[in-house]
Amino acid sequence: MGKHLNEQGLCVYSGFWWKLALPHLALPVHLVVSLGALAWAASRPKGWIAIAVSVPLGFLIWTLFEYALHRWLLHHKRYPLLRRVFWNGLHREHHMYRQMMDPDHRTVHLAISLPIVLMLVGSVGLATVSGWGLAILGGWLLSYCIYETLHWLYHICDPERGLGKFLWVHGVGHAHTVHHFHHAGKNYGFTTIFWDRVFGTYLPIEQTRAREGYGLREGQPAAAGRDEQSRYQLEKEA
Ligand SMILES: [Zn+2]
Numbered sequence: 682m683g684k685h686l687n688e689q690g691l692c693v694y695s696g697f698w699w700k701l702a703l704p705h706l707a708l709p710v711h712l713v714v715s716l717g718a719l720a721w722a723a724s725r726p727k728g729w730i731a732i733a734v735s736v737p738l739g740f741l742i743w744t745l746f747e748y749a750l751h752r753w754l755l756h757h758k759r760y761p762l763l764r765r766v767f768w769n770g771l772h773r774e775h776h777m778y779r780q781m782m783d784p785d786h787r788t789v790h791l792a793i794s795l796p797i798v799l800m801l802v803g804s805v806g807l808a809t810v811s812g813w814g815l816a817i818l819g820g821w822l823l824s825y826c827i828y829e830t831l832h833w834l835y836h837i838c839d840p841e842r843g844l845g846k847f848l849w850v851h852g853v854g855h856a857h858t859v860h861h862f863h864h865a866g867k868n869y870g871f872t873t874i875f876w877d878r879v880f881g882t883y884l885p886i887e888q889t890r891a892r893e894g895y896g897l898r899e900g901q902p903a904a905a906g907r908d909e910q911s912r913y914q915l916e917k918e919a
Pocket residue numbers: 775832835836857861
């Protein structure tokens with residue numbers, strides 16, 4: 682039980698502790714906390730006005746936050762301590778051993794994310810008297826739920842069918858595929874490619890070498906050499 686390596690040296694999870702990182706368990710918990718923050722904001726004077734203005738603002742702040750966290754911390758290579766905590770500890774595994782289709786996809790573990798968001802909501806709620814701070818935070822937390830949902834869908838949906846087709850054609854699913862399998866130094870956004878365009882890290886899938894055979898269909902292994910290519914890109918990044 683727990684986390685162990687299989688014969689290919691890849692991590693396999695089992696047991697209740699690791700279930701706390703499954704999206705269908707972690708996401709409802711965070712949704713409740715987000716709505717709780719917004720309800721708290723609504724209970725304050727002019728709270729609904731604050732919510733109407735601040736939730737989109739919270740989303741905008743989130744998109745920049747996810748870009749900055751992903752680019753400058755989760756992919757950090759320069760300082761050993763930061764590299765050990767963020768790249769080695771939190772992100773490398775997601776890049777190294779999974780093919781794009783990953784029915785075992787995990788969110789940030791609740792033991793990490795829940796104390797942080799509860800502390801944030803509690804601190805902002807107690808330190809402010811208006812609803813604005815809580816409303817911005819509620820919007821930011823809702824956006825976190827959107828990010829986790831989209832990232833989950835990128836790793837469980839077939840890009841050529843149903844919801845997957847919609848996400849890949851109209852969303853940033855292709856961009857995330859490029860990040861995984863073509864160039865780990867591009868396309869850091871999960872919910873939007875806006876900041877990648879702003880900071881010059883956007884790489885459209887059309888400019889990558891091969892589009893065929895993502896290995897995303899059920900029962901289909903990753904395209905030959907794609908994982909190797911991903912590893913190569915990561916080593917190049919390092
Ligand atoms: Zn991913």
